[in-house]
Amino acid sequence: MTEQRERGVDAGQWTSGNQIERDLVLTDADFARIRELIYQRAGIVLAEHKREMVYSRLAKRLRHHNMTRFTDYLVRLERQPEAKEWEAFTNALTTNLTAFFREAHHFPLLAEHIRHKQGPVTIWCSAASTGEEPYSLAMTLLETLGPKAAQAKIIATDIDTDALSRARAGIYPQEQVRKLDEARVKRFFQKGTGQHQGLARVRPEVSELVEFMPLNLLAPQWPVKGPFDAIFCRNIMIYFDKETQAKILKRFAPLMKPDGLLFAGHSENFSYISDAFKLRGQTVYTRA
Incomplete structure:
Protein backbone atom coordinates (compact mmCIF):
# COMPACT_ATOMS: atom_id res chain seq x y z
CA MET A 1 0.00 0.00 0.00
CA THR A 2 1.41 3.38 -0.88
CA GLU A 3 1.89 6.11 1.67
CA GLN A 4 -0.62 8.18 -0.28
CA ARG A 5 -3.26 5.47 0.00
CA GLU A 6 -2.61 5.02 3.73
CA ARG A 7 -3.18 8.71 4.36
CA GLY A 8 -6.44 8.63 2.45
CA VAL A 9 -5.36 11.44 0.10
CA ASP A 10 -6.77 11.35 -3.41
CA ALA A 11 -5.73 13.16 -6.55
CA GLY A 12 -9.29 14.41 -6.94
CA GLN A 13 -9.15 16.32 -3.64
CA TRP A 14 -7.57 19.70 -3.12
CA THR A 15 -7.38 22.16 -0.26
CA SER A 16 -8.69 25.68 -0.05
CA GLY A 17 -7.50 27.05 3.26
CA ASN A 18 -8.35 24.28 5.73
CA GLN A 19 -11.29 23.01 3.68
CA ILE A 20 -11.01 19.74 1.73
CA GLU A 21 -13.08 19.97 -1.43
CA ARG A 22 -14.14 17.09 -3.63
CA ASP A 23 -15.10 16.67 -7.25
CA LEU A 24 -17.31 13.68 -6.34
CA VAL A 25 -20.42 13.66 -4.15
CA LEU A 26 -20.37 11.35 -1.11
CA THR A 27 -23.43 11.85 1.12
CA ASP A 28 -23.92 10.59 4.66
CA ALA A 29 -26.38 8.02 3.30
CA ASP A 30 -23.80 6.85 0.73
CA PHE A 31 -21.15 6.37 3.39
CA ALA A 32 -23.58 4.48 5.63
CA ARG A 33 -24.52 2.21 2.73
CA ILE A 34 -20.88 1.54 1.83
CA ARG A 35 -20.19 0.55 5.44
CA GLU A 36 -23.17 -1.80 5.37
CA LEU A 37 -22.24 -3.37 2.03
CA ILE A 38 -18.59 -4.07 2.85
CA TYR A 39 -19.67 -5.58 6.17
CA GLN A 40 -22.14 -7.86 4.41
CA ARG A 41 -19.66 -8.73 1.68
CA ALA A 42 -16.41 -9.15 3.60
CA GLY A 43 -17.16 -8.73 7.31
CA ILE A 44 -15.07 -5.54 7.42
CA VAL A 45 -16.19 -3.02 10.01
CA LEU A 46 -15.51 0.54 8.84
CA ALA A 47 -15.46 3.14 11.60
CA GLU A 48 -16.98 6.60 11.23
CA HIS A 49 -13.56 8.21 10.89
CA LYS A 50 -12.80 6.14 7.75
CA ARG A 51 -14.91 8.41 5.53
CA GLU A 52 -11.93 10.12 3.88
CA MET A 53 -10.29 6.78 3.24
CA VAL A 54 -13.48 5.44 1.63
CA TYR A 55 -13.74 8.50 -0.60
CA SER A 56 -10.10 8.21 -1.65
CA ARG A 57 -10.16 4.52 -2.44
CA LEU A 58 -13.49 4.37 -4.27
CA ALA A 59 -13.06 7.63 -6.19
CA LYS A 60 -11.08 5.91 -8.94
CA ARG A 61 -13.92 3.41 -9.45
CA LEU A 62 -16.40 6.24 -9.98
CA ARG A 63 -14.07 7.98 -12.41
CA HIS A 64 -13.54 4.69 -14.23
CA HIS A 65 -17.29 4.58 -14.86
CA ASN A 66 -17.51 8.34 -15.58
CA MET A 67 -19.68 8.92 -12.51
CA THR A 68 -19.70 11.90 -10.17
CA ARG A 69 -22.04 10.67 -7.44
CA PHE A 70 -21.44 7.75 -5.09
CA THR A 71 -25.22 7.24 -5.02
CA ASP A 72 -25.21 6.32 -8.73
CA TYR A 73 -22.26 3.96 -8.25
CA LEU A 74 -23.97 2.15 -5.36
CA VAL A 75 -27.25 1.84 -7.26
CA ARG A 76 -25.37 0.28 -10.17
CA LEU A 77 -23.63 -2.16 -7.83
CA GLU A 78 -26.79 -3.28 -6.10
CA ARG A 79 -28.65 -3.77 -9.36
CA GLN A 80 -25.98 -6.24 -10.47
CA PRO A 81 -25.24 -8.55 -7.52
CA GLU A 82 -23.00 -10.81 -9.63
CA ALA A 83 -21.12 -8.02 -11.41
CA LYS A 84 -17.32 -8.04 -11.58
CA GLU A 85 -17.37 -4.55 -10.07
CA TRP A 86 -18.09 -6.06 -6.65
CA GLU A 87 -14.57 -7.49 -6.73
CA ALA A 88 -13.11 -4.05 -7.47
CA PHE A 89 -15.27 -2.53 -4.71
CA THR A 90 -14.00 -5.07 -2.17
CA ASN A 91 -10.39 -4.79 -3.31
CA ALA A 92 -10.50 -1.02 -2.93
CA LEU A 93 -11.64 -1.21 0.70
CA THR A 94 -9.21 -3.94 1.75
CA THR A 95 -6.08 -2.87 3.62
CA ASN A 96 -2.79 -4.56 2.70
CA LEU A 97 -0.08 -3.78 5.22
CA THR A 98 2.53 -6.53 5.32
CA ALA A 99 6.27 -7.27 5.25
CA PHE A 100 8.67 -10.19 5.09
CA PHE A 101 9.00 -11.91 8.48
CA ARG A 102 6.63 -9.45 10.12
CA GLU A 103 6.20 -10.24 13.83
CA ALA A 104 9.42 -12.19 13.62
CA HIS A 105 9.01 -14.15 16.87
CA HIS A 106 6.42 -16.40 15.19
CA PHE A 107 8.80 -17.97 12.69
CA PRO A 108 11.20 -19.68 15.15
CA LEU A 109 8.12 -21.05 16.94
CA LEU A 110 6.84 -22.46 13.68
CA ALA A 111 10.27 -23.92 12.87
CA GLU A 112 10.42 -25.71 16.20
CA HIS A 113 6.87 -27.00 15.74
CA ILE A 114 7.54 -28.58 12.34
CA ARG A 115 11.18 -29.62 12.75
CA HIS A 116 10.49 -33.25 13.64
CA LYS A 117 7.15 -33.69 11.87
CA GLN A 118 6.58 -36.99 10.15
CA GLY A 119 4.96 -36.63 6.75
CA PRO A 120 4.31 -33.51 4.65
CA VAL A 121 3.81 -30.21 6.47
CA THR A 122 0.75 -28.17 5.49
CA ILE A 123 0.12 -24.53 6.42
CA TRP A 124 -2.75 -22.18 5.64
CA CYS A 125 -1.96 -18.48 5.39
CA SER A 126 -5.46 -17.02 5.48
CA ALA A 127 -4.58 -13.35 4.83
CA ALA A 128 -1.82 -13.60 2.23
CA SER A 129 -2.06 -10.01 0.97
CA THR A 130 0.75 -9.33 -1.54
CA GLY A 131 2.67 -12.49 -0.64
CA GLU A 132 5.32 -11.46 1.86
CA GLU A 133 3.87 -13.60 4.66
CA PRO A 134 3.43 -16.89 2.75
CA TYR A 135 6.87 -16.50 1.15
CA SER A 136 8.33 -15.95 4.62
CA LEU A 137 6.66 -19.20 5.66
CA ALA A 138 8.14 -20.96 2.63
CA MET A 139 11.63 -19.71 3.48
CA THR A 140 11.17 -20.96 7.04
CA LEU A 141 10.19 -24.40 5.74
CA LEU A 142 13.23 -24.54 3.46
CA GLU A 143 15.59 -23.50 6.24
CA THR A 144 14.07 -25.93 8.75
CA LEU A 145 13.22 -29.02 6.71
CA GLY A 146 15.91 -28.97 4.05
CA PRO A 147 15.10 -31.36 1.16
CA LYS A 148 11.91 -32.51 2.94
CA ALA A 149 10.45 -29.03 2.39
CA ALA A 150 9.73 -30.03 -1.20
CA GLN A 151 6.87 -32.18 0.14
CA ALA A 152 5.37 -29.31 2.15
CA LYS A 153 2.50 -27.08 1.01
CA ILE A 154 1.40 -23.58 1.92
CA ILE A 155 -2.12 -22.55 0.94
CA ALA A 156 -2.22 -18.75 0.72
CA THR A 157 -5.61 -17.04 0.44
CA ASP A 158 -6.96 -13.51 0.45
CA ILE A 159 -10.14 -11.71 -0.51
CA ASP A 160 -8.21 -9.06 -2.47
CA THR A 161 -7.65 -10.43 -5.97
CA ASP A 162 -5.36 -7.53 -6.95
CA ALA A 163 -3.09 -8.31 -4.02
CA LEU A 164 -3.07 -11.99 -4.95
CA SER A 165 -1.96 -11.16 -8.50
CA ARG A 166 1.02 -9.29 -7.11
CA ALA A 167 1.71 -12.16 -4.71
CA ARG A 168 1.77 -14.74 -7.51
CA ALA A 169 4.28 -12.63 -9.43
CA GLY A 170 6.62 -12.68 -6.41
CA ILE A 171 8.40 -9.48 -7.47
CA TYR A 172 9.28 -6.81 -4.90
CA PRO A 173 11.33 -3.61 -4.67
CA GLN A 174 14.92 -4.38 -3.68
CA GLU A 175 14.79 -1.90 -0.80
CA GLN A 176 12.02 -4.04 0.72
CA VAL A 177 14.04 -7.24 0.31
CA ARG A 178 17.23 -5.65 1.68
CA LYS A 179 15.61 -5.52 5.11
CA LEU A 180 16.23 -9.28 5.31
CA ASP A 181 19.61 -10.64 6.33
CA GLU A 182 22.11 -11.04 3.52
CA ALA A 183 22.13 -14.86 3.61
CA ARG A 184 18.38 -15.03 3.01
CA VAL A 185 18.51 -12.50 0.20
CA LYS A 186 21.21 -14.49 -1.61
CA ARG A 187 19.50 -17.82 -1.07
CA PHE A 188 15.89 -16.98 -1.78
CA PHE A 189 15.83 -14.04 -4.25
CA GLN A 190 16.94 -13.25 -7.78
CA LYS A 191 18.18 -9.71 -8.38
CA GLY A 192 16.61 -7.89 -11.30
CA THR A 193 18.74 -6.42 -14.07
CA GLY A 194 18.06 -4.27 -17.12
CA GLN A 195 14.40 -3.28 -17.22
CA HIS A 196 13.95 -5.08 -13.87
CA GLN A 197 16.68 -3.03 -12.17
CA GLY A 198 15.74 -2.25 -8.58
CA LEU A 199 13.48 -5.31 -8.26
CA ALA A 200 13.92 -8.77 -6.76
CA ARG A 201 11.97 -11.97 -7.42
CA VAL A 202 11.54 -14.95 -5.13
CA ARG A 203 13.31 -18.01 -6.46
CA PRO A 204 11.28 -20.91 -7.88
CA GLU A 205 12.12 -23.20 -4.95
CA VAL A 206 10.30 -20.70 -2.71
CA SER A 207 7.29 -19.97 -4.93
CA GLU A 208 6.76 -23.65 -5.71
CA LEU A 209 5.78 -24.28 -2.09
CA VAL A 210 2.92 -21.75 -2.19
CA GLU A 211 -0.50 -22.07 -3.83
CA PHE A 212 -2.47 -18.82 -4.02
CA MET A 213 -6.25 -18.72 -4.27
CA PRO A 214 -9.01 -16.17 -3.55
CA LEU A 215 -11.04 -16.79 -0.41
CA ASN A 216 -13.55 -14.77 1.56
CA LEU A 217 -13.54 -15.82 5.20
CA LEU A 218 -17.28 -15.03 5.31
CA ALA A 219 -18.09 -17.40 2.44
CA PRO A 220 -20.26 -20.39 3.37
CA GLN A 221 -17.75 -22.76 1.73
CA TRP A 222 -13.95 -22.51 1.91
CA PRO A 223 -11.87 -24.02 -0.93
CA VAL A 224 -9.28 -25.34 1.53
CA LYS A 225 -8.99 -28.74 3.18
CA GLY A 226 -7.12 -29.62 6.33
CA PRO A 227 -5.80 -30.83 8.49
CA PHE A 228 -3.15 -28.12 8.81
CA ASP A 229 -0.08 -28.10 11.02
CA ALA A 230 -0.53 -24.36 11.38
CA ILE A 231 -2.94 -21.61 10.38
CA PHE A 232 -1.70 -18.03 10.14
CA CYS A 233 -4.55 -15.56 10.63
CA ARG A 234 -2.66 -12.43 11.53
CA ASN A 235 -3.87 -8.83 11.54
CA ILE A 236 -7.14 -9.58 9.77
CA MET A 237 -9.49 -10.29 12.69
CA ILE A 238 -9.08 -6.67 13.85
CA TYR A 239 -11.30 -5.65 10.91
CA GLY A 265 -1.52 -10.69 15.06
CA HIS A 266 0.17 -8.72 17.81
CA SER A 267 -2.99 -6.71 18.60
CA GLU A 268 -5.40 -9.66 18.47
CA ASN A 269 -6.60 -11.71 21.44
CA PHE A 270 -8.74 -14.78 20.78
CA SER A 271 -8.92 -16.04 24.38
CA TYR A 272 -12.08 -14.08 25.18
CA ILE A 273 -13.76 -14.70 21.83
CA SER A 274 -13.80 -18.47 21.41
CA ASP A 275 -13.45 -21.53 23.63
CA ALA A 276 -12.14 -23.51 20.64
CA PHE A 277 -8.58 -22.35 21.31
CA LYS A 278 -6.31 -21.77 24.27
CA LEU A 279 -3.30 -19.49 24.48
CA ARG A 280 0.06 -21.25 24.22
CA GLY A 281 2.41 -18.28 23.97
CA GLN A 282 2.64 -14.76 22.65
CA THR A 283 -0.27 -14.57 20.14
CA VAL A 284 0.01 -18.32 19.45
CA TYR A 285 -2.89 -20.70 20.17
CA THR A 286 -3.60 -24.44 20.22
CA ARG A 287 -6.93 -26.24 19.98
CA ALA A 288 -8.68 -26.44 23.32
Missing part, protein backbone atom coordinates in the same frame (compact mmCIF):
# COMPACT_ATOMS: atom_id res chain seq x y z
CA PHE A 240 -14.16 -7.92 12.07
CA ASP A 241 -16.59 -7.61 14.95
CA LYS A 242 -16.48 -10.20 17.73
CA GLU A 243 -19.42 -12.20 16.39
CA THR A 244 -17.66 -12.64 13.04
CA GLN A 245 -14.37 -13.47 14.76
CA ALA A 246 -16.03 -16.19 16.82
CA LYS A 247 -17.63 -17.78 13.73
CA ILE A 248 -14.32 -17.87 11.87
CA LEU A 249 -12.43 -19.36 14.83
CA LYS A 250 -15.08 -22.06 15.20
CA ARG A 251 -14.54 -23.00 11.54
CA PHE A 252 -10.74 -23.01 11.91
CA ALA A 253 -10.69 -25.61 14.69
CA PRO A 254 -11.72 -28.74 12.70
CA LEU A 255 -9.27 -27.82 9.94
CA MET A 256 -6.28 -28.16 12.28
CA LYS A 257 -4.30 -31.18 13.39
CA PRO A 258 -4.70 -32.00 17.10
CA ASP A 259 -1.37 -30.29 17.88
CA GLY A 260 -1.81 -27.57 15.25
CA LEU A 261 -0.91 -23.96 15.98
CA LEU A 262 -2.97 -20.85 15.25
CA PHE A 263 -0.94 -17.64 14.86
CA ALA A 264 -2.63 -14.29 15.52
